[in-house]
Amino acid sequence: MPLAKEEYLPNISYDSVIFGFSGEKLKILILEYHNMKTFALPGGFVKIDEPLDTAVKRGLSERTGLDELYLEQFRTFGSMERFSSEVMRKILEEQGHVVEDHWLLGRFITVAYYALINYEIVVPTPDKLSDSIKWYDFDQLPSLMMDHNEIVEKALDHLRMNLDQKLLSFNLLPERFTMKELKQVYDTILGETQNRANFQRKMLGLNILERHEKLFTGGSHKAPFLYSFKKAE
């Protein structure tokens, strides 16, 4: 097991909420330890000489098989309620480790990140510690270990609140898209169907879109305009 005590900072971890989107559903990537029926967010630890950002990218790649994610750090969780060494003790015992005084049984303050990806174009793979990794519908999440359900909720708050500024970074849409495609992203993530005219007025008012030629699909009288995100100045 590549988690020797002297290699890692004690008491600090990270967790990541990977939102998946396919046009109609918002999903979240969850790891499972089968024998224990324990569900968790993908997370990990920071090596003693490793920058935090590097650790998160490395760990997430190891635990999910996903590379090149745009991750947004959103909050660090440090309550005492998140200190429950029993779950980690069982996971370690299950894998045949000597657990007395194991550094993983200590208290961890965790730095939380989120990402938003199109789940149809990636295939996550589980790491050695966990037995499976799967997409769960946001509204049908299992009960997660420790405070991971709370972390998911806070991640969604941040995603919704900053969608206008972050959407470009998440690279969810084709380079040119219609207002209808853009609205579909918002409706799915906000969890509500917005009024079409109001949505268009709001988006154009934000001054983040560039309008291009119409999308002619032949015959239609209502060929929609295509838009792209304005390049950052």
Place this chain on the structure above:
Amino acid sequence: MPLAKEEYLPNISYDSVIFGFSGEKLKILILEYHNMKTFALPGGFVKIDEPLDTAVKRGLSERTGLDELYLEQFRTFGSMERFSSEVMRKILEEQGHVVEDHWLLGRFITVAYYALINYEIVVPTPDKLSDSIKWYDFDQLPSLMMDHNEIVEKALDHLRMNLDQKLLSFNLLPERFTMKELKQVYDTILGETQNRANFQRKMLGLNILERHEKLFTGGSHKAPFLYSFKKAE
């Protein structure tokens, strides 16, 4: 010195950017270690059985004399560049401590917070570790230790980006205020004078203000309306 090794989590600290505002200037609260000519943000450490949020409130109260601050956590900094034990070694030596293997010489990942207060109604007081605490104009900050200047910049980015949502929490304005007073807050914090008509249109469009009776000061034909923030639903 109340910083015994067994009392605190190693490798984790917090730092706070306290913005002060008085209508015309944006300032920042800075600690100084006189003999060393070292300037730093007020920060501190987390006790092993203390929730992160509690630690931050306790520490900030001890180090600045300020209580009841509304603090917003905005980012956790964990690069290797911020690991420079020399400054801390000198501070400890200066105060007569045995520094070999001192836990404060280790690498620290720091959770950063910001607050925004009216600096005319508070009197900060320095703690035992530092020699003075003072307000510095934002555009005349001294060079701060480690990555503290970068932390200040990132805090300002967050403050500016989220001003519409956070202004109410920061409690800067009287309960009822004029559009002119509100614009003064924005102009100071954003560092630019905005067009009056555009500003008013934008603020009213945000749907966060409630309009009340006009402020009659006697004789004026241009008595301005008073506004308050809408109560959260």
